[in-house]
Amino acid sequence: MWPGFAKWAGLGLLALIYAPIAWLALLSFSARPLSGIPYPLSLANYRALLTTPGWTGPFLISFVIAAVVGLVTAVVACFVGRAIPRSRRAGGIVLLALLPLFIPGVSLGAALFIFLRVLLGLNLGYWSIMLGHLVWSFPFALIIMLVLTTRFDHRLLEAAADLGAGSWRRFWDIEFPLLRPAIIGAGLFGFLLSFNEVQRSIFLRGTATTMPIWNWTMASSQESQVPIIFALATLILAIVLPLLGFVFWLIFVRIEKGR
Amino acid sequence: MLRSLLRRLNLADGRWALPCFLAVWSFLVIAPLVVLIVFSFFQTQFFMTVYKPSFYTWNDLFSSGRFEVTLRALRIALTVTVIDLAIGFPFALWLAKGKASRTVQAMTLALLTIPFFIDLSSRIIVWRPILDEHGLINSFLRATHLASSPQRWMLYTEWPVHFAMVISYFPMMVLPIYLAMNIIDDTLIAACQDLGGSPFRVLRDIILPLSLPGILGGIVFTLGSALGAWVEPTMLGGGFVDVLSNSITSAYSALRVPMVAALSTFVIVLLIALLCLLALAMRRFVRLGEVFRSMKP
Numbered sequence: 001m002w003p004g005f006a007k008w009a010g011l012g013l014l015a016l017i018y019a020p021i022a023w024l025a026l027l028s029f030s031a032r033p034l035s036g037i038p039y040p041l042s043l044a045n046y047r048a049l050l051t052t053p054g055w056t057g058p059f060l061i062s063f064v065i066a067a068v069v070g071l072v073t074a075v076v077a078c079f080v081g082r083a084i085p086r087s088r089r090a091g092g093i094v095l096l097a098l099l100p101l102f103i104p105g106v107s108l109g110a111a112l113f114i115f116l117r118v119l120l121g122l123n124l125g126y127w128s129i130m131l132g133h134l135v136w137s138f139p140f141a142l143i144i145m146l147v148l149t150t151r152f153d154h155r156l157l158e159a160a161a162d163l164g165a166g167s168w169r170r171f172w173d174i175e176f177p178l179l180r181p182a183i184i185g186a187g188l189f190g191f192l193l194s195f196n197e198v199q200r201s202i203f204l205r206g207t208a209t210t211m212p213i214w215n216w217t218m219a220s221s222q223e224s225q226v227p228i229i230f231a232l233a234t235l236i237l238a239i240v241l242p243l244l245g246f247v248f249w250l251i252f253v254r255i256e257k258g259r
Numbered sequence: 260m261l262r263s264l265l266r267r268l269n270l271a272d273g274r275w276a277l278p279c280f281l282a283v284w285s286f287l288v289i290a291p292l293v294v295l296i297v298f299s300f301f302q303t304q305f306f307m308t309v310y311k312p313s314f315y316t317w318n319d320l321f322s323s324g325r326f327e328v329t330l331r332a333l334r335i336a337l338t339v340t341v342i343d344l345a346i347g348f349p350f351a352l353w354l355a356k357g358k359a360s361r362t363v364q365a366m367t368l369a370l371l372t373i374p375f376f377i378d379l380s381s382r383i384i385v386w387r388p389i390l391d392e393h394g395l396i397n398s399f400l401r402a403t404h405l406a407s408s409p410q411r412w413m414l415y416t417e418w419p420v421h422f423a424m425v426i427s428y429f430p431m432m433v434l435p436i437y438l439a440m441n442i443i444d445d446t447l448i449a450a451c452q453d454l455g456g457s458p459f460r461v462l463r464d465i466i467l468p469l470s471l472p473g474i475l476g477g478i479v480f481t482l483g484s485a486l487g488a489w490v491e492p493t494m495l496g497g498g499f500v501d502v503l504s505n506s507i508t509s510a511y512s513a514l515r516v517p518m519v520a521a522l523s524t525f526v527i528v529l530l531i532a533l534l535c536l537l538a539l540a541m542r543r544f545v546r547l548g549e550v551f552r553s554m555k556p
Contacts, residue, residue, distance in 0.1 A: 102479055110520065
């Protein structure tokens with residue numbers, strides 16, 4: 001009896017995570033989404049989305065920020081992830097790198113705001129949002145990298161060195177191809193985490209607006225804009241979910257096979 | 260030229276990465292946290308921050324209505340964590356040591372991870388048309404004559420806030436516990452059973468102590484996020500459920516920087532205090548040091 005209960009309670013909660021997402025997509029095709037009933041169906045919300053100004057800018061900016069954050073996270077996580085297994089103080093460094101995971105987003109956002117804006121007197125903008133996102137996404141990327149780098153067979157590099165390969169060739173021809181799934185995974189994690197981040201961004205935005213901030217202000221202002229948010233969120237899901245499927249295919253199929 | 264420069268720097272070797280990373284990280288993470296704590300001892304006078312150390316802001320924090328807000332935030336966070344633990348621990352056990360196949364495991368893990376990447380405000384806002392006075396559930400209840408009047412408690416009260424938070428933070432509880440349980444050696448469990456141990460003894464003497472780091476991790480993540488939760492209380496509480504993060508944002512928009520710092524520090528301090536209590540309580544059952552030692556291969 002107990003295993004059955006454990007299984008169905010957990011799966012029930014999982015269903016409660018996904019049901020609203022599916023419902024959101026369904027409601028975005030409804031003529032009156034706020035009634036909560038997806039009938040009659042129409043594309044009115046999507047048409048309204050096309051004519052509503054103001055979201056394309058934040059959308060593009062979020063995309064660019066997320067791309068930069070993903071790229072930087074992947075590169076940094078690659079080098080740090082390679083260096084950590086060779087270090088003597090690996091445990092301490094990993095704990096330090098994972099610290100942002102343990103601190104509530106509001107607190108870390110406020111801390112970065114006070115440090116950058118109040119103490120250093122800098123003008124906040126896209127760059128500070130990017131920094132906040134980097135701090136948030138790096139721990140996740142590092143965990144993915146460490147899965148591969150801690151298992152990496154260093155005899156391969158020694159063999160290459162014995163055969164006369166320089167350090168750059170050893171990295172580019174041996175380490176990089178073997179670590180590639182984790183590097184791509186880390187980059188995509190960085191991209192997706194940054195693309196949907198709102199708690200830290202609110203503190204670090206200055207006057208800048210990203211897609212999640214725009215979503216948040218529209219949604220929390222209780223305006224008639226909400227149906228448009230539904231349509232927009234559905235569009236974003238249509239981009240994000242296939243990407244996520246790809247990441248998990250990378251992690252479970254490619255990385256698992258590699259070990 | 261470039262080639263020789265690269266060789267000189269020895270970029271590919273990567274030993275330079277750690278010192279560089281630690282330097283940048285202490286600037287981006289450690290320094291802001293230290294500054295946060297320091298700023299909480301300053302105060303605001305006439306809309307300006309006065310850089311003179313005092314306990315004024317902390318006094319203010321405890322004397323004004325914020326104490327009530329703190330208690331509410333703490334109560335909600337603890338309730339959510341306990342519910343998530345009660346459902347998450349058995350679920351992780353089923354996932355890691357039950358009869359689930361590799362494919363089911365991988366798919367469930369993916370399903371648990373995906374919500375981290377989906378915008379929280381759009382995930383939460385959709386509950387409004389479902390729970391609303393004229394929403395899906397109320398329409399259903401009235402159509403089936405299960406209820407004659409609209410059920411108003413379902414939105415803009417503490418109920419939907421609890422409900423949405425339990426759902427949002429469930430993966431944060433399950434994933435660490437699963438990871439810890441997954442590396443428990445199956446032969447240990449088999450040995451215990453062969454020696455006549457009941458399922459309860461297997462749970463108490465093997466699975467519970469060995470998955471303790473995961474349980475603690477899950478509690479930290481859930482409690483931390485729940486204490487700092489903000490989207491759920493704002494969107495589903497409708498202004499009636501004021502928690503610490505609302506105080507932080509309102510102090511932020513009033514530019515009361517020391518108060519922002521004190522409240523943020525307070526959230527972190529609460530988290531650490533709760534964890535210390537938990538670790539003390541756990542020490543009666545298992546010795547934490549031994550748990551971590553036993554994890555090393």
